[in-house]
Amino acid sequence: MIAKQEDHSLEDTLHLNAMNTSFYIRVKDCQRKEWKNVISAWILYVEKEWSRFRTDNELYRLNELKAGEQMIVTSPLFDVLQKAEAYRQNTNGLFSPYLLPQMQFHGYEQTFPFTATIQQEHSLPCIFNDINAPFEFLQNTGSVKRTAAGKIDLGGIGKGYAVQSAARWLKEIGQARAGIVDGGGDITVWSDGEEKWKIGVAHPFKKEQEIAQFRLKNGSVATSNTIYRSWLQGNEQKHHILNGRTGLPVESPIIQATVFSENCLDAEVAAKLCFMVNPFEWKKITNTYKLLLVDQDGKITSFKRNEV
Template sequence: MTSRMLQPVRVGFVGAMLALAGLALAGCSFEPEEKVWEISGPVFGTEYHINVVLPDDQARLEALAAGIEGELEKVDASMSTWRADSELSQLNQAEDQSEWMPLSAPLYEVLQQADAISELTGGAFDVTIGPVVNLWGFGPKARPEQVPSEQELARLLAVTGYDKLELRGQPPALRAEKPQYIDLSAIAKGYGVDAVARYLDSEGIQAYLVEIGGEVRVNGRKPGGDAWRLAIEEPTSGVRQVNRIVALENQAMATSGDYRNYYESEGRRFSHTIDPVTGRPIQHNLASVTVIAEDCMSADALATGFNVMGFEQAHALATRENIPAYFIIRTENGFETHQTPAFSSYVTQ
């Protein structure tokens, strides 16, 4: 995590969403002591962009940037499957997981929330699906030369499943009767956003926007009193344009879609989102789903689970649970959008 940048905010498309702080700043003049600054850099194979409302104090900004990098490094060292020395990789490499294996508090927190969302979504969200993700070539291993066979999928599905993990809170630990490979890529990025948000809270930063690879959490308001405005992106490969704009204050938002990370083989397109039930990339017409929650970890995991479920099931569940969710469906006539009642109050245009 190097090459960070400290600068007055310059805002553009970021991942699946567009931070629109710059629109409100254009043409406005604030007191010199109140500016929006951007701290940015590489992380988790993507980039982070963090906007903080602060006076023009370079020493403070440098200290915050170093603290942010420290928080992100701790998350990466705990939850990365791309690092052989991470806490999670060490767990995954254990040949015998039947005895209680100690967990750090952050890793336990993520696994506990992952389990809750797995239960809520009926297994559509499942952190043990990592071996199947790897089999399809979307993990740290090389992409396969051919599509996995039915036999390969059946073999892995028989030994995976979130219900095969057992968690203990005091002291934090995990065990599994048969060794599991855990992949937290659909929740750890959101947790990283939350970790940075908690750090900024501890430093007394009252207004900020934290974004990592499209997952966002905001707090407070921008100079002038406006809420942070974010855009949901049109789910079109190779083109970036706004589909809907929402205004948030003290919330998080995450989007999951099939239009960025995929590959083509034998004339077919394979999404990186794997259905834990079938072991295959999703094939339905739900192009993207956006979820708003109190924390980004939950929004991240829920968006993935809803994306796996497809529109009908996910919309029904989100409506019943009063979860703010926005769905973009691919049709023969273009995109069609739907939102839950809880989402409506956040839409600005």
């Protein structure tokens, strides 16, 4: 876990291992006693139905559609797909949810942990860079129709959506006056004004050592890192953050980016953009208000909204 929260007692707390990470949820004065069952079911649903490593779920069936075919999808998948496409449009393709073939080409074909994969004999698959999405979203039926080639990997934005949705349910339906939902560093917190959540950012090379701490009443945090999910493919070092325009692992002096924003999806996407875009450009793309960058020499740089 990269962004870490203050330890609390087990009362009103849920720990769950899913999506190859650890989830930590804590609420205060939640009015729905069954909240742990609801949130656990939601997170496990996302893990099962949105995983690109499975062949028995909704995402796989959608990816297997042929041109002209369509299927009705559940409302959460419909929603996250539209949001992911909107981010692709807003970032001019730097962020893309259609990088599954490229992820597989670079060797990310299994869940972590792994340290090495074999070199592919074929060339890098062509990226999807059309103006329009490879899927048409039919609002009246909740259906998705394939219009072009392109396979979906929701990855980090899927986890961020799971975190954001869980927090929204606990706050709005559960009426919890304060809470934190942490999905392995993708974090959303809220408070009635009295509670301040302590967010610690871990060192990129030493997980147990913090490089910074922040107090946050309301908002979201996401951290991306090119170290934790990296591997050797032949003699090449690879990692999981790809440039949506090239399909290649990003090359940047930055090795870790932590972004604070009003919602978890903005933070998640902006954290990826920090490896591709100068912070002075980054502010135009997502609604974020603080970021913390660590470069390959260990130098830490912090920006606030009024500084970029």
